[in-house]
Amino acid sequence: MTIFCGAYAFPGHELPQALLDDLRTHVSRFPADRPLEFHGKGAYVASVDIQAFAGSGSIDHGAGGFAVLAGEPLLTGEDANGGRRDMDLVRISATLRSATPYAALRRASGTFCGVDYDGEGRTMTVFVDKCGVRPVYVWAGPQFVVFASALRILEAVAAVPKEFDMRGVTEIAALGYALGDRTPFRNIAMLRAGEALRLAGGSVQRELYWRWDGPLDDIGYEAATRRAYDTFIDAIGRRQRTRGVAAAFLSGGLDSRVIVGGLAALGNDVHTVNYAPDGSQDQVFAQLVADQLQLAHKQIETNATNVGQGYRKDEVNAWIRQTFPELLAAGKAPVLWSGDGGSVGLGYVYMTPQIVAAMERGATGEAINLFTRGVPQRIFRRSALDQIANLTFQGVTEELAAIEGPDQGRRFQLFLMLNDQRRHLAKHFEDIDRERIEFHLPFFDADFLDSVLRLPNDWLMAHRFYMDWMEHFPNALSSIPWQAYPGHIPCTLPSPPGLKYQWDVYYDKKMYAQMRRTQAKNGYQMLAAPRFPDRLISRGTLRLASLLTALGVRDYSYLIKTASVYCHYWSRGQEDGRKAKVS
CATH class of the missing domain: 3.60.20.10 (Aminohydrolase, N-terminal nucleophile (Ntn) domain)
Known part of the structure; x- marks a missing residue:
């Protein structure tokens, strides 16, 4: 089912x-x-x-x-x-x-x-x-x-x-x-x-019936990288079985790269798709991987007309129909390989040295404030701020207190896995009845995670363990440039000059303008909606944020997005036929 x-x-x-x-x-x-x-x-x-x-x-x-x-x-x-x-x-x-x-x-x-x-x-x-x-x-x-x-x-x-x-x-x-x-x-x-x-x-x-916290494994670093490689390849093999043909997302980063590398190493005919802005590291590095591994690769350009569609792009659906004609003819849905879970579970992308140092000092509150400042307060009515301002801090504090173990940095990483990563694909499963796509998710394989989440936190910081783990793959995956995360092990391999970087100016002006117009439109629609959380959200601030964003004077999309979360769920409570209660 x-x-x-x-x-x-x-x-x-x-x-x-x-x-x-x-x-x-x-x-x-x-x-x-x-x-x-x-x-x-x-x-x-x-x-x-x-x-x-x-x-x-x-x-x-x-x-x-x-x-x-x-x-x-x-x-x-x-x-x-x-x-x-x-x-x-x-x-x-x-x-x-x-x-x-x-x-x-x-x-x-x-x-x-x-x-x-x-x-x-x-x-x-x-x-x-x-x-x-x-x-x-x-x-x-x-x-x-x-x-x-x-x-x-x-x-x-x-x-x-x-x-x-x-x-x-x-x-x-x-x-x-x-x-x-x-x-x-x-x-x-x-x-x-x-x-x-x-x-x-x-x-x-x-x-x-299962807990991820508790004591660390007694294993050396080199043995741990080999164990993690073996369990990852096993996770790929158990999902792929004897099919022989696989289809996967392929970006310019490492997570999708190691998946297609593992599939290719096991002798599969791998078809890949990439959707990224033209001239970006995401686009160019994915093509380099496909060329080296001799993959059947499809490049789809992200532009102003499809930037908000993600993997739901019409071109992706066309690629799926072309890649899986026999499945679709039989009324069956495709299963795509996805690197979801890798950057956090193995790359530790949200774990900074400052957060770890605060946790090790017992300064949990400082670590939480380094991780999140909560909601932007300017969008709320003043009367609601006292009720809202500290809720996120309180929630993270409670979650961290429930996680046990001797490694304080690891406690924060487990908080991320049990919250951020657990919810990571919730939207996908909400709409799977319409999207008709399943994913193979080897980075969420429980045996693989068990091989890495019980290791000392310091080993995995900044992609250190990740890069050493990747050396076990037989197809020289680390010889191709990759899109590195800020503050993590940098990519020092030569690459074409002038490529767009995901954490810099990634989209062109038209795409950014389209995203601002979309957010401004959402703001105006909320203001016109019959069920608006006037007790919480300031109409005047939302109206001004929408206007300035639409005109391109300043981008207040973050305020509009915050308001949209409250408006959506407030409206759902009202539609239920009961007065929306605040608890």
């Missing part, structure tokens, strides 16, 4: 038919999708499969219940089934009903989520992968629990109240994601990394 949603009724209650109708209706917005439904006593799941991964993502046990899975668990060790997700689901379902319920999940290395319902014991378990990258959202009411692999589904279900959560929304505005299990709505939670929700009788229990 790709998407699922469902509900569980507590003893003495039944699931309302209107709830089931809502879940069935909203599990997918794709017109041709026909949900597969599973019913049990006081239990229901609706699911849709875009046919990207091989093998069934569901089991119907009849009176014994059912199990549904999105993504691929990729069990390892004694539970390995050659990556077959149907066999993986059989093993997961069986162990969830045993005396050691999480034994199989602890051996899973993939990106997945799922639900198992034991019809005999009337017990339901909802679970996510060890990193929590494939999300599940949960609302628990007095009579029943509702869950979904996309937040938009719960937003559309009338029985689930959408109460504006000030902390969650403020964290999204400040960081791009809510912290911990928070969402924009009060009482709707997102399961944490390595978490399972157990529903039995009248109880709701949340349990962590």
Whole structure:
């Protein structure tokens, strides 16, 4: 399966038919999708499969219940089934009903989520992968629990109240994601990394079956780089299996490079696509990699007309149709290789020496302030600032306090992995019903992460470990120039002069102007909307910011974007038919 949603009724209650109708209706917005439904006593799941991964993502046990899975668990060790997700689901379902319920999940290395319902014991378990990258959202009411692999589904279900959560929304505005299990709505939670929700009788229990903190591994530096290489290549091989052909994003950085390098080293025919401004390091360095590895490479120029589309560009979709004609003809979705997770999980791009030094001194507050200053305060009404100003700092403090371990710098890195990276692909999974694309994500492979996240923090700072790890690849990947992060190990290889750099002036004037006009238009639309958070956002400031941005006098897009987060979720609470509560 790709998407699922469902509900569980507590003893003495039944699931309302209107709830089931809502879940069935909203599990997918794709017109041709026909949900597969599973019913049990006081239990229901609706699911849709875009046919990207091989093998069934569901089991119907009849009176014994059912199990549904999105993504691929990729069990390892004694539970390995050659990556077959149907066999993986059989093993997961069986162990969830045993005396050691999480034994199989602890051996899973993939990106997945799922639900198992034991019809005999009337017990339901909802679970996510060890990193929590494939999300599940949960609302628990007095009579029943509702869950979904996309937040938009719960937003559309009338029985689930959408109460504006000030902390969650403020964290999204400040960081791009809510912290911990928070969402924009009060009482709707997102399961944490390595978490399972157990529903039995009248109880709701949340349990962590996996933790990333704790002691460090006892291993030398050179042995650690080799171990990380071996587990990464194994992660690629377990996902690719015997297909022979692979399609991947390829940028001018390192994360996508090592993926295509690994695929090529394993003997695959690799097709790559790059979308970047003409004359940029991103564009030119990707072509150099493709030439050296003899890849079938497609270059798509990012310009003023498509700069906001990301991988959803029309040209990318055309490339997918050309690369996967047999899949699309059979009604199946493609799986693309993506380097998401590499820059943070292995490159430590958000970890600065100043943050680490503050953590090692015990100055947690200083480290947090180096990482984020919270939301820009100029967009808010003065009466709201006291309530908003400190929320992000408070949230980061609480998350850091929950992470254990002797290496203080590593605690901050784990905070990033369990929050920033866990939410990194949430938008992709929100829209997967429409986009019809799955990703292979080897940087989120749990075995690979286990090989690097239990190492001393100093080893991995500034891409040091990354560069030494890359030397193990057999295709001389470090002999080609790469786009280096500011403050990290620089690229000293010769490259063509005058190339655009991602952290400098990357787009041309037309593209920047188009982005400003888009933000200004968003500002005006918010001001005209019938549901505006006047208690929080200053209309006068937003109006002026939109005007100056539209005229090109000054770019206040950051203020407009901040306002848009509050306006969006405030509006959703109002549309729910209840007064938007601030909590």
